[in-house]
Amino acid sequence: KNQVEQSPQSLIILEGKNCTLQCNYTVSPFSNLRWYKQDTGRGPVSLTIMTFSENTKSNGRYTATLDADTKQSSLHITASQLSDSASYICVVSGLRGGSQGNLIFGKGTKLSVKP
Amino acid sequence: DSGVTQTPKHLITATGQRVTLRCSPRSGDLSVYWYQQSLDQGLQFLIQYYNGEERAKGNILERFSAQQFPDLHSELNLSSLELGDSALYFCASSVDTTGNEKLFFGSGTQLSVL
Numbered sequence A: 001k002n003q004v005e006q007s008p009q010s011l012i013i014l015e016g017k018n019c020t021l022q023c024n025y026t027v028s029p030f031s032n033l034r035w036y037k038q039d040t041g042r043g044p045v046s047l048t049i050m051t052f053s054e055n056t057k058s059n060g061r062y063t064a065t066l067d068a069d070t071k072q073s074s075l076h077i078t079a080s081q082l083s084d085s086a087s088y089i090c091v092v093s094g095l096r097g098g099s100q101g102n103l104i105f106g107k108g109t110k111l112s113v114k115p
Numbered sequence B: 001d002s003g004v005t006q007t008p009k010h011l012i013t014a015t016g017q018r019v020t021l022r023c024s025p026r027s028g029d030l031s032v033y034w035y036q037q038s039l040d041q042g043l044q045f046l047i048q049y050y051n052g053e054e055r056a057k058g059n060i061l062e063r064f065s066a067q068q069f070p071d072l073h074s075e076l077n078l079s080s081l082e083l084g085d086s087a088l089y090f091c092a093s094s095v096d097t098t099g100n101e102k103l104f105f106g107s108g109t110q111l112s113v114l
Helices: none
Strands: A006-009 A010-014 A018-023 A032-040 A045-051 A057-059 A064-069 A072-077 A086-093 A104-105 A109-114 B006-009 B010-013 B017-023 B031-037 B045-050 B052-059 B064-068 B076-079 B087-094 B110-112
Touching: A006 A086, A010 A018, A018 A032, A018 A086, A018 B006, A032 A064, A032 A072, A045 A057, A045 A072, A057 B031, A057 B045, A072 A086, A072 A109, B006 B087, B010 B017, B010 B045, B017 B110, B031 B076, B045 B064, B052 B064
Parallel strands: A010 A109, B010 B110
Antiparallel strands: A006 A018, A018 A072, A032 A045, A032 A086, A057 A064, A064 A072, A086 A104, A086 A109, B006 B017, B017 B076, B031 B045, B031 B087, B045 B052, B064 B076, B087 B110
16 A cells, blocks of 8 residues: 555654654655745645655755665754744655555654744 | 735535645746645545546546646546545645746645544
8 A cells, every 4th residue: 555654643743953854655656755844824835855866955954865775865954943833744656657545644753843 | 925815724524525735836837736744644645637538537537527628727527525535635736837947835624524
């Protein structure tokens, strides 16, 4: 069964600290893996997209890594800010071609950054 | 601002009723996706339209239907509403050339069925 598991479920860190969020997936075949940030009550916003040939991608203070062999990904947040408080969602696509109807969403990691 | 517009932002209705959610995609995007997000659950894919045609179907109930119009805006119709249909409904759009493009999400419609 195609699944995306994220850990931890929630995380509290102090402003300025770094953190790493984990994502394990069993989706096959694999096309790409995305990380989204979702503020409470808002739509998700794309942070990174990695295909199977990429093993790292950065977007400002966000760095995603991908190990397609072990089917694991991580999202590292550097020098956290209060505005980083949000849910971070790992999404895996198993389809190639023009449709994204087979995206599998994880339940997200809820990050709280405290002053 | 993602460029995807959803209306209304909030909707409160009673069981058994029918509602329509509306979505305008980003300019130039031909694909529209609908998702349901229940409390503490991941986003569940409902249905996709591409340039007016249904392209993919997910876990969409028979009581739900959608369509995409010639101007590319889309509507999601929910009928015979039940308490369990209370959720955030998101629309997303994409150019969908290769399947590796970003999805841009609207701000969602919060549906409360009382």
